[in-house]
Amino acid sequence: MSATLFIIIIITAVAHTSWNVLLKTSENKVLFLRSFLLFASFLFLPVLFFIQPPSPSSYVFLAASLFIHIFYNIFLIKMYSFSEISFSYPIARGSPTLILLVISPLFLGDDISYLNNIGALILICGIFFLIFSEGNYKKINFKGLGLSLMVASTIVIYTLVDAKGARLSESAISYGIYMFAIEGITFNIAYILFFKDKKIPFEFIFKEKYKILLASILVTFAYLPILYAFTKVNVPSVAALREISILFTSIYGVYFLKEKFGFIKVVSAVLIVVGCIIIRMAVG
Numbered sequence: 001m002s003a004t005l006f007i008i009i010i011i012t013a014v015a016h017t018s019w020n021v022l023l024k025t026s027e028n029k030v031l032f033l034r035s036f037l038l039f040a041s042f043l044f045l046p047v048l049f050f051i052q053p054p055s056p057s058s059y060v061f062l063a064a065s066l067f068i069h070i071f072y073n074i075f076l077i078k079m080y081s082f083s084e085i086s087f088s089y090p091i092a093r094g095s096p097t098l099i100l101l102v103i104s105p106l107f108l109g110d111d112i113s114y115l116n117n118i119g120a121l122i123l124i125c126g127i128f129f130l131i132f133s134e135g136n137y138k139k140i141n142f143k144g145l146g147l148s149l150m151v152a153s154t155i156v157i158y159t160l161v162d163a164k165g166a167r168l169s170e171s172a173i174s175y176g177i178y179m180f181a182i183e184g185i186t187f188n189i190a191y192i193l194f195f196k197d198k199k200i201p202f203e204f205i206f207k208e209k210y211k212i213l214l215a216s217i218l219v220t221f222a223y224l225p226i227l228y229a230f231t232k233v234n235v236p237s238v239a240a241l242r243e244i245s246i247l248f249t250s251i252y253g254v255y256f257l258k259e260k261f262g263f264i265k266v267v268s269a270v271l272i273v274v275g276c277i278i279i280r281m282a283v284g
Contacts, residue, residue, distance in 0.1 A: 005232065006241070008225045013245035015222035019215045021252055024085045026211070029077045030197070031204050034188050036215035037073070038200070041184030043216060044177050054169035054178060061165030062179060065158050069183055070190045072154035079151050083144025086253030086265055090246045091148035094127050094272040096155040097240045097279060107160050110234040115282030119240070123275030129268035159239060163230040172227040180220050240276040247273045 019036075026032035054062065079088045098120050104110045162179075166172035192198050205212065229238045250269035 005225075005229055009229060009238065009241050010244060012222045012225050013242050014248060015218045016242070017245045017248040017252065019218040019222060020080075020085065020089060020249060022211055022215045022218075023076070024080045024253075026208070028204065029080055030191075031200055032208060032212065032215070033073055033077055034184075034191060035200055035205055035208065036212045036219065037184035037187050039184065039212055040180050040216040040220055041182065044181035044220070047177055048181055051174050051177060052171060054165070054171065054175040058165040058169040058175055061161050061168065062175060065161045065165060065179060066183055066186050068154055068158040068161065070187055072151065072158060073187055074191075074194075075147060075150045075154060079144065079147040082147060083141050084253055086250045086269075087141060088144050088148040088151075089249040089253070090269055090272050091127055091145065092151040092155065093243050093246050093249075094123055094276070095149065095152040096159065097236065097243055097276055098123050098127075099152075099156045100159060100236045100239050101279065103156070104160065104163075104235045108163055108235055110236065112234075112236060113282045116236070116279055119275045119278030119280075119282055121275070122271055122278060126268045126271030126273075126275055129264050129271065159235065162227060163235045166227045166230045172231045173224060176220075176224040176227040180224075237280050240279040243276045244273055246276070 023029055023033055076092075079092065101112060101116050101120055105112050162175075166175050169175040188200075226238060226242060247269050250265060
């Protein structure tokens with residue numbers, strides 16, 4: 001992995017943390033997510049007329065990814081509605097790294113080295129400590145835990161799908177631009193059909209316009225370079241390195257969102273990140 005790509009992936013992790021924090025702190029998470037994804041679509045739709053479309057062989061993966069992202073976004077809203085970001089985010093983002101270690105060689109043919117076992121063990125310890133960070137099982141937020149794992153499952157699936165789609169496309173960036181140009185529209189249509197909630201009030205858009213604009217930029221920047229990285233580096237390596245965002249988010253949740261402080265939360269987040277880094281070193 002080149003130093004430039006390494007640095008870019010770290011920056012995307014910061015971007016990913018930032019838009020998740022904006023979503024978590026929004027007064028109306030549903031409207032905020034619908035708004036910034038739709039705005040991202042409006043930003044990228046004109047771009048489609050000036051770029052080469054992805055290869056036809058990647059279309060089925062693009063369609064599958066858009067479908068999976070509908071559920072990812074719904075679960076994400078629910079997750080942040082029922083749990084603290086310093087609890088849910090590390091579980092939702094750390095778990096897929098471990099799972100991808102096991103299944104990416106089967107589905108994508110990626111080579112995985114022996115050191116992965118060490119990184120995976122540390123990562124598992126970090127997640128385990130985080131789940132029990134309140135002291136005992138009676139205090140575990142099982143609803144938040146369940147929703148975090150549901151988010152994690154969708155992350156695993158769309159990561160595998162997008163990695164395959166990006167590799168089949170002549171341009172991973174083109175694949176990503178088409179994704180974001182369509183995702184906001186498909187998600188809003190799906191949400192209307194599922195929940196019969198049609199309106200995004202103009203008053204809300206006007207009130208949150210700067211945050212919506214910022215989130216729409218951050219969400220696209222947080223993933224477009226990752227799609228490119230999938231074509232250059234093994235998926236577990238990219239996924240693990242990207243999850244350095246876990247540390248940023250946990251610290252932000254504790255110190256800025258004034259979530260309940262716990263030393264175990266910090267230790268668990270650090271263990272998750274260390275595990276991810278070791279995995280990155282092993283497969284990078």
